[in-house]
Amino acid sequence: MAEIRVVHYLNQFFGQIGGEEKADITPFSQEGPVGPGTALQKELASDIKIVGTVICGDTYFNENIEAAADKITSLVAGFKPDLLIAGPAFNAGRYGMACGAVCKAVQEKLNIPVVTGMYEENPGADMYKKDVYIVKTGNSAAQMRKAIPALAKLAMRLVRGEALGSSAEEGYLARGVRKNVFHKQRGSARAVEMLLQKIKGETFATEYPMPVFDRVSPRPAIKDLSKAKLALVTSGGIVPKGNPDHIESSSASKFGRYDITGVNDLTKETYETAHGGYDPIYANEDADRVLPVDVLRQLEKEKAIGSLHNFYYATVGNGTSIANAKKYAHAIGEELKKEKVAGIILTST
Amino acid sequence: MQLELGHIEVKDVQFGAKTEFRNGTVFINKNELLEILKNEHFSKIELDIVHPGDAVRICPVKDVLEPRVKIAGSGQIFPGYFGNAEMVGSGRTHVLKGMTVLTVGTIVGFQEGIIDMSGPGAEYTPFSKTINLVISADKKEGLFQHEHEAALRHTGLKAARYVAEAARNAEPDQISTFETRPLSEQLNQYPDLPRVAYVYMLQTQGLMHDTYLYGVDVKSILPTFMYPTEVMDGAIISGNCVSACDKNTTYHHLNNPVIDDLFTRHGKDLNFVGVVVTNENVTLLDKERSSNFTAKLVEGLKVDGVIISEEGFGNPDADLIMNCKKIEALGVKTVLITDEYAGRDGASQSLADGHPLANAVVSGGNANATIDLPPMRKIIGHIDAVNIIAGGFDGALKKDGSITVEIQAITGATNELGFNQMGAIEF
Numbered sequence: 001m002a003e004i005r006v007v008h009y010l011n012q013f014f015g016q017i018g019g020e021e022k023a024d025i026t027p028f029s030q031e032g033p034v035g036p037g038t039a040l041q042k043e044l045a046s047d048i049k050i051v052g053t054v055i056c057g058d059t060y061f062n063e064n065i066e067a068a069a070d071k072i073t074s075l076v077a078g079f080k081p082d083l084l085i086a087g088p089a090f091n092a093g094r095y096g097m098a099c100g101a102v103c104k105a106v107q108e109k110l111n112i113p114v115v116t117g118m119y120e121e122n123p124g125a126d127m128y129k130k131d132v133y134i135v136k137t138g139n140s141a142a143q144m145r146k147a148i149p150a151l152a153k154l155a156m157r158l159v160r161g162e163a164l165g166s167s168a169e170e171g172y173l174a175r176g177v178r179k180n181v182f183h184k185q186r187g188s189a190r191a192v193e194m195l196l197q198k199i200k201g202e203t204f205a206t207e208y209p210m211p212v213f214d215r216v217s218p219r220p221a222i223k224d225l226s227k228a229k230l231a232l233v234t235s236g237g238i239v240p241k242g243n244p245d246h247i248e249s250s251s252a253s254k255f256g257r258y259d260i261t262g263v264n265d266l267t268k269e270t271y272e273t274a275h276g277g278y279d280p281i282y283a284n285e286d287a288d289r290v291l292p293v294d295v296l297r298q299l300e301k302e303k304a305i306g307s308l309h310n311f312y313y314a315t316v317g318n319g320t321s322i323a324n325a326k327k328y329a330h331a332i333g334e335e336l337k338k339e340k341v342a343g344i345i346l347t348s349t
Numbered sequence: 350m351q352l353e354l355g356h357i358e359v360k361d362v363q364f365g366a367k368t369e370f371r372n373g374t375v376f377i378n379k380n381e382l383l384e385i386l387k388n389e390h391f392s393k394i395e396l397d398i399v400h401p402g403d404a405v406r407i408c409p410v411k412d413v414l415e416p417r418v419k420i421a422g423s424g425q426i427f428p429g430y431f432g433n434a435e436m437v438g439s440g441r442t443h444v445l446k447g448m449t450v451l452t453v454g455t456i457v458g459f460q461e462g463i464i465d466m467s468g469p470g471a472e473y474t475p476f477s478k479t480i481n482l483v484i485s486a487d488k489k490e491g492l493f494q495h496e497h498e499a500a501l502r503h504t505g506l507k508a509a510r511y512v513a514e515a516a517r518n519a520e521p522d523q524i525s526t527f528e529t530r531p532l533s534e535q536l537n538q539y540p541d542l543p544r545v546a547y548v549y550m551l552q553t554q555g556l557m558h559d560t561y562l563y564g565v566d567v568k569s570i571l572p573t574f575m576y577p578t579e580v581m582d583g584a585i586i587s588g589n590c591v592s593a594c595d596k597n598t599t600y601h602h603l604n605n606p607v608i609d610d611l612f613t614r615h616g617k618d619l620n621f622v623g624v625v626v627t628n629e630n631v632t633l634l635d636k637e638r639s640s641n642f643t644a645k646l647v648e649g650l651k652v653d654g655v656i657i658s659e660e661g662f663g664n665p666d667a668d669l670i671m672n673c674k675k676i677e678a679l680g681v682k683t684v685l686i687t688d689e690y691a692g693r694d695g696a697s698q699s700l701a702d703g704h705p706l707a708n709a710v711v712s713g714g715n716a717n718a719t720i721d722l723p724p725m726r727k728i729i730g731h732i733d734a735v736n737i738i739a740g741g742f743d744g745a746l747k748k749d750g751s752i753t754v755e756i757q758a759i760t761g762a763t764n765e766l767g768f769n770q771m772g773a774i775e776f
Contacts, residue, residue, distance in 0.1 A: 130696070164776075166774045166775060166776050167775050167776055168774070168775070174775040174776070175696075175775075175776055176696055176775070177691075177694065177695040177696050177775070177776040178689055178691040178695040178696075178699060178715045178773045178774070178775065178776070179695055179715070179718075179773060179774065179776050180714040180715055180718050180756075180771055180772070180773050181771070181772060181773065181774055182770045182771050182772075183770050183771070183772050184770065185770065186606055186610075186767055186768060186769060186770050187606070187686055187711050187712075187713055187764075187765075187766075187767025187768065187769060187770070187772060188606035188607040188609070188610045188656075188686070188711075188766060188767030188768070189606075189610045189767070190711050190767065190772070191607065191610075191656050191684045191686050191711040191767050192607075192610045192611060192613075192614060192619075192656065194684045194709050194711060195545060195654045195655075195656055195682065195683075195684040195709070196543065196614075196618060196619060196654075198654065198682045198684065198709050199543045199545075199653045199654045199682050200543075204709060206708055206709050206710045207710055207711050207712040207772055207773070207774065208687075208689065208699060208700075208710040208712045208773070209775070210700075210703040210704060210705060210707050210708065210710075211698050211703050212703075212705070
């Protein structure tokens with residue numbers, strides 16, 4: 001039986017190079033399995049071999065997506081593979097984005113089956129689940145033991161060209177494709193059954209999950225701006241020069257709180273952008289373009305607004321999961337409420 | 350209100366000297382029926398009988414009906430329609446089971462459908478499994494659309510009534526009894542069982558998009574309460590053909606599977622208290638009014654849950670969601686039955702509206718999925734209609750007679766009363 005050749009893609013951490021300090025390494029390859037690749041190999045059938053591993057730093061990838069994807073695709077091609085497996089990335093946002101992008105590029109350029117694994121809230125999942133198969137995993141590497149066999153199983157079905165069942169049956173993230181099937185019972189009987197389960201408070205499975213249109217009800221308008229204390233919050237990544245809190249350029253794991261007492265204008269010597277999702281040139285030249293401190297100080301002087309709160313909050317909205325965005329918003333909101341801020345100007349990019 | 354429904358199993362349908370039921374066969378006097386159906390609006394009327402497995406394609410189909418006749422109890426089948434205003438749903442009704450009467454002919458609009466009696470298309474329609482008396486009526490030149498639609502509707506109803514007379518003196522093979530007591534009694538009949546009601550949404554968007562209740566255009570009604578058995582006697586008839594896959598034919602109304610399945614479990618694990626029928630008008634004011642009124646009626650029924658079935662798609666998705674969220678707001682649990690328009694690749698959003706409270710949905714399938722139908726030896730109707738009916742497109746009909754079309758064009762394919770086993774799931 002001809003051997004089935006597999007390449008495995010990993011980030012700097014799982015590729016055993018280093019932690020966050022090595023997140024800027026450029027892509028390279030090596031023979032055979034590395035790190036979790038060894039466990040993955042054990043779960044694959046005897047005729048399926050991980051012949052090579054390609055490793056790349058998460059920060060380098062996310063800041064150079066096209067170039068990195070190209071380079072990685074050629075490194076992968078060098079092994080003449082029949083299949084690419086990436087990750088699993090669990091809930092690591094930048095790693096998830098990299099796995100998704102690498103899978104998509106390899107699928108398109110090399111025309112081979114690809115598969116990766118992620119937690120469903122990983123921004124990479126949202127971005128790539130319609131393009132590539134993503135096995136559902138837990139939210140941290142503590143679940144590696146469960147993720148590896150699941151990843152291997154789907155990988156084998158894909159490389160053998162087997163027709164896949166629904167996302168619920170096969171354990172991959174729903175790709176948003178509706179396909180007709182014949183159930184055992186007619187629809188009306190299924191409806192009666194579902195209604196009785198719902199009335200009794202039992203679990204039931206809807207046949208069509210509603211699309212989620214997240215709506216936030218606006219608060220009532222501020223009646224008198226000239227008396228109001230306003231605060232600035234941004235997801236545009238504007239931080240003091242040097243990014244002292246090391247807010248990530250993508251999939252930010254935190255937000256920062258910065259003192260602008262006496263600051264009337266942001267300059268290229270004092271502020272910069274940490275956001276990796278847009279061309280930084282104009283924001284770096286004048287960060288007021290994203291965080292309008294200068295305009296608000298002017299309005300404060302003119303007494304058009306009561307005052308500008310002396311602290312602003314910033315994070316990077318690039319690839320931030322909805323769950324994290326909610327978390328930061330609640331935390332920031334609580335603090336600003338304590339400071340008796342009447343309104344917030346939120347800028348994003 | 351109690352109704353005995355007697356099923357007379359039809360093993361065959363043939364033309365014969367006298368219209369009667371004999372030894373499992375329905376005989377139809379062709380000339381007598383043609384004489385009754387003769388109509389100034391039609392240039393030609395023809396009758397055919399087709400059987401399951403025949404290499405026949407019928408298109409464009411308007412309505413499908415089932416012959417039923419009242420043996421005892423007040424009123425007659427299709428009440429209000431032929432001038433009799435008595436209430437129906439009680440006594441005894443005979444059904445010729447296993448056959449239909451269906452109308453085809455010059456296309457009225459562009460929503461009529463295809464029925465294949467064999468081949469891959471047969472899987473998607475329930476009417477490939479019934480013996481069908483096909484009435485092809487071609488219109489005269491200059492006939493306006495609304496007159497054409499009305500004439501065809503009358504034709505189908507008259508023919509169904511005529512054929513049903515054969516069942517009057519026949520002995521049913523099976524009799525089922527259905528009973529719903531007056532509301533205050535019914536609510537207390539099974540005190541330990543959850544109470545449920547059925548919210549029955551009807552297509553009412555205008556010409557060729559209409560439905561009739563006791564002969565009244567449902568566009569003009571306010572939502573109202575009905576006994577489930579009234580539906581079994583034809584209180585609701587179809588005046589629409591849009592789209593073929595999810596329009597409720599008169600046959601579907603007569604055989605409403607939600608009512609049937611609720612009755613199956615009635616007294617065992619639920620208490621089925623009755624039906625609220627409502628419309629799907631096109632203005633926002635009407636939508637708000639009807640959904641408010643429906644919620645008010647449901648509240649008055651003091652039920653624990655309702656099943657809501659939609660008819661049609663797109664515009665009425667808004668009515669479906671309004672009904673759902675207003676009823677859920679009362680603390681009454683809802684399950685919705687609908688179909689989907691997720692695009693040919695299945696990747697588009699299936700419904701035009703949504704709400705987190707609509708968390709229990711049964712689907713009749715994606716109507717945009719395509720199917721290849723082989724050429725058929727015999728066509729009844731006008732096959733080039735395939736190029737313009739909903740689900741079809743210019744070029745859908747190929748030179749060799751084969752057809753590529755969305756299942757949207759197949760009569761009954763994604764029925765939203767939950768008539769079929771087909772549904773859709775997430776891949």
